[in-house]
Amino acid sequence: MRLNGVHIEDTFAEAFPMLGTRLVITADTPAWVQAAVVSMTGFATSVIACGCEAAMERVLPPDETPDSRPGAAVLLFAMSKAELAKQVARRVGQCVMTCPGTACYAGLRDGPTIPLGNALRYFGDGWQIAKRVGSRRYWRIPVMDGEFLCEAATAAVDGVGGGNVIILAANRRAGLAAAQAAVLAIRDVPGAILPFPGGVVRSGSKIGGKYKGLIASTNTAFCPTLRAAVPASLVPEGVESILELVIDGVSEATVAAAMRAGIGAVADLGAAGGVVSVTAGNYGGKLGRYQFRLHEVMA
Amino acid sequence: MSGIVLTIRDPAGPPIDMSGVLPERLAEGGREALAGLMLVRGRGRHRLDALFTLEDSGPAGTLILHPGGAVLDGVGTGMNTGEIRVEGECGAYAGSAMRGGTLAVAGNCGAFAAAEMSGGRLRVAGDAGDFLGAPLAGGTRGMSGGSVVVMGNAGDRVGERIRRGLIAVHGRVGSLCGARMIAGTIVVGAGCGPDPGQAMRRGSILLAQAPDAVPSGFVDGGMNDWLFLDLMRKELIDGGAWPSGFPTAGTRARRLIGDRSAGGIGEVLVLAEA
Numbered sequence: 001m002r003l004n005g006v007h008i009e010d011t012f013a014e015a016f017p018m019l020g021t022r023l024v025i026t027a028d029t030p031a032w033v034q035a036a037v038v039s040m041t042g043f044a045t046s047v048i049a050c051g052c053e054a055a056m057e058r059v060l061p062p063d064e065t066p067d068s069r070p071g072a073a074v075l076l077f078a079m080s081k082a083e084l085a086k087q088v089a090r091r092v093g094q095c096v097m098t099c100p101g102t103a104c105y106a107g108l109r110d111g112p113t114i115p116l117g118n119a120l121r122y123f124g125d126g127w128q129i130a131k132r133v134g135s136r137r138y139w140r141i142p143v144m145d146g147e148f149l150c151e152a153a154t155a156a157v158d159g160v161g162g163g164n165v166i167i168l169a170a171n172r173r174a175g176l177a178a179a180q181a182a183v184l185a186i187r188d189v190p191g192a193i194l195p196f197p198g199g200v201v202r203s204g205s206k207i208g209g210k211y212k213g214l215i216a217s218t219n220t221a222f223c224p225t226l227r228a229a230v231p232a233s234l235v236p237e238g239v240e241s242i243l244e245l246v247i248d249g250v251s252e253a254t255v256a257a258a259m260r261a262g263i264g265a266v267a268d269l270g271a272a273g274g275v276v277s278v279t280a281g282n283y284g285g286k287l288g289r290y291q292f293r294l295h296e297v298m299a
Numbered sequence: 300m301s302g303i304v305l306t307i308r309d310p311a312g313p314p315i316d317m318s319g320v321l322p323e324r325l326a327e328g329g330r331e332a333l334a335g336l337m338l339v340r341g342r343g344r345h346r347l348d349a350l351f352t353l354e355d356s357g358p359a360g361t362l363i364l365h366p367g368g369a370v371l372d373g374v375g376t377g378m379n380t381g382e383i384r385v386e387g388e389c390g391a392y393a394g395s396a397m398r399g400g401t402l403a404v405a406g407n408c409g410a411f412a413a414a415e416m417s418g419g420r421l422r423v424a425g426d427a428g429d430f431l432g433a434p435l436a437g438g439t440r441g442m443s444g445g446s447v448v449v450m451g452n453a454g455d456r457v458g459e460r461i462r463r464g465l466i467a468v469h470g471r472v473g474s475l476c477g478a479r480m481i482a483g484t485i486v487v488g489a490g491c492g493p494d495p496g497q498a499m500r501r502g503s504i505l506l507a508q509a510p511d512a513v514p515s516g517f518v519d520g521g522m523n524d525w526l527f528l529d530l531m532r533k534e535l536i537d538g539g540a541w542p543s544g545f546p547t548a549g550t551r552a553r554r555l556i557g558d559r560s561a562g563g564i565g566e567v568l569v570l571a572e573a
Contacts, residue, residue: 067529103526127564129501130482131527132463134534140527149526 001295003263005271006278010295013164013259013280014288018053018077019084020159020250021114022107024060025096026071033059036102037072039095044076044087045196046246048205048216052078052087053161053248055193066105067149073107075193077161077248081112084156089119097123097141097148106136106154117141117150160290163247163255165262166204166222166279168239174274175241176200181269182245182262191250192258201244204281219281239276252290259297302357303330308350310367313341314390315350318373322360322381322400330355358382372409375402378419391428394421395435397445410454411435416464417444422539429454429473432466442466442483448540455492458485461502467540477504480565486535488542498558499565505531505552507544508571516560517567524550525568545570 001008025040027033037056044054054076065071076091078084096104097120106116117139121128124141130152131138137152165182169175183199186192194200209217220230222242227235235242245262249255263278280294303325316339325333334348347353357363360381364371372390375383379399388406395414407425413432427449432442433456441460448467455473458466458480467486474492477485480499487495487505493512495504505528528550535541555567 067526129503129564129566131484131503131531133527133530136530138527138530140525146523147525147527149530 001298003267003298004269006267006269006275008263008267008294008298009277009279010293011280012282012285012294013162013292014282014285015160015162015164015255015290015292016288017290018047018079018159018161018248019081019112019156020075020077020161020248021084021088021154021156022057022250023074023076023088023092023116023154024065024071024105024107025074026060026065026067026069026103026105027099028069028101030059030070032099032101033070033072036096036099037074039099040091041074041076041195042095044091045201047077047079047161051083052076052091053193053195053246054087054091055195055199057191057193058187067103069103075191075248075250077159077193077195081114081156085114085119088114088116088154092116092150093120093123097143097150100145103149104151106151108155108157111155111157113153114156115152116154117152120148120150157250159248159250160252160255161248162288163249163259163290163292164281165245165247165259165266166281167243167245167266167275168236168277168279169241169243170238170274170276172241175243178266178269178273178275179243179245181265185261185265186245186247186258189249189254189258189261191254193248194245195248196246199245201246204242204244207283234279236276244281255290256292256297259292259294263294263298301355301359302361302363303333304354304356304363304365305347305351306354306365307367307369308352310369312369314370314372315340316373317364317371318376318392320347320362321375321378322362322383323379325362326360326381357384370409374404374408375400375421378402388425392435393423394419394447397421399445407451413442413445413447413466414438415440416442416447419445421445421447423447423449423451425449426451426470427453427457427468429456430459431457431468432461432464433457433459441480446538446540448538452489457487458483458504461485465535465540467535467542469542469544476510477502477565477567480504484531486540486542486545488544496555496558496563496565496567498561498563500558500561500563502565504565504567505545506567506569506571507542509553509569510567513555513567514558514560516563517555517557518559520554520556520566522551522553525552525554526550528552528568528570 060071204219205216389408391409393408410428452470491510
């Protein structure tokens with residue numbers, strides 16, 4: 001398949017089931033919302049070493065938040081319910097509760113329960129107050145600037161992690177421009193996040209490596225500087241830079257929509273923009289439950 | 300199947316115990332089962348259709364009572380589902396031990412309304428008597444769920460020993476509102492008699508103005524912003540339970556914490572001082 005001069009390889013992205021949740025964080029100002037979100041989603045790029053993958057889903061205007069203040073929706077994904085619960089408690093406890101003026105609410109209602117305020121309430125040292133408002137239950141935890149309001153629990157959803165798009169470009173500047181265009185397009189897809197810095201990965205990995213005990217190592221097949229040295233190199237002639245976008249979503253359809261948006265944005269730049277081709281990472285279809293075939297996604 | 304309108308035949312006379320007259324009886328056995336219910340009035344037992352006329356009318360599953368001037372005690376007692384509308388006044392025990400459904404009273408209701416209620420909704424357009432949402436006589440547990448909205452005033456010991464749920468009184472309440480309260484929320488739109496929250500453990504009493512007197516076990520926590528008030532305001536405005544005397548914006552309130560003499564960490568929040 002060729003779109004605007006960009007070759008779309010006939011391959012697939014291999015993705016995995018993950019458990020995800022959405023949190024809504026509010027604060028007095030957008031700046032403090034960002035402070036909390038940046039802190040909470042920091043070091044959450046890959047479950048390989050971070051425990052979870054997380055990023056801001058979108059900014060929420062005051063009329064879309066429970067307390068009519070500026071806010072943001074954040075998505076977190078982990079490999080198990082226990083790990084997700086642990087990461088939620090740690091990150092909300094250390095990064096949201098600590099941030100001045102914030103409150104934290106559940107962004108999902110249906111599904112397995114993940115403790116939120118229920119896990120953090122003990123910080124109140126006996127002075128915490130449970131409060132039911134309508135059908136929702138909150139914890140009010142006394143803190144030094146007043147009170148941290150936190151919904152008692154959130155819900156988990158069966159999500160998909162590891163959807164990906166790999167952009168092969170003539171040079172680093174062209175590759176970065178294409179990746180940034182794709183990031184902007186994907187961020188408009190509800191329910192999808194790009195957990196890596198700026199939404200882009202430059203150090204894509206393969207499973208294992210030559211060193212004992214290594215879980216992952218550099219994806220030599222996609223390293224342009226090793227093209228001549230690695231027999232299984234997948235770097236075509238004329239490609240100097242390769243960037244990957246890793247996508248997590250709340251459903252298979254969401255990840256597919258995000259991939260479509262990203263590839264479409266890259267294709268819009270076209271060969272004239274220095275993009276050579278688009279491919280995806282997989283493990284031969286043996287590991288992941290989900291396969292996103294690029295030609296089907298773009299059909 | 301439509302609802303049933305019950306109109307009292309003889310308003311004069313002793314109170315009638317209505318505690319078995321429930322929408323679920325109508326749903327289970329139909330009009331005939333309802334008509335055959337035996338009710339106690341004074342010292343006598345009477346068939347329901349001897350005390351009331353029955354007319355098919357209104358939405359399905361709904362009982363509409365026209366009490367005239369009669370005293371109807373125990374309306375909606377133990378109710379689980381459906382709706383009862385009282386086009387007049389209720390006696391004592393309206394909605395007591397109620398578990399679900401809706402009871403709407405167009406007039407006033409007597410003492411022990413919503414006593415030991417655990418679910419459902421009670422709406423009173425007039426005033427309510429003493430012990431609203433409190434334990435029944437000899438009981439140890441007050442309301443444990445559901446919501447009560449009184450558009451007028453209420454008597455003493457509103458929400459005594461309440462454990463869960465919401466009581467909203469748009470008007471004034473008497474003394475000892477929320478006494479021995481365990482949790483839950485009580486909202487009072489006008490004046491509050493002395494000693495709200497005496498011996499309370501947890502829970503919130505929201506007042507439009509400072510009470511006549513505060514129990515000695517309360518400490519003044521000062522003014523602050525309480526974000527949950529914003530959530531509560533939205534929820535209660537939707538349900539008609541946010542008193543008109545309460546501020547329509549802002550989250551500031553004075554917080555009194557207590558009752559420390561009982562080891563409690565409940566709160567009396569005075570909103571009008573904001």
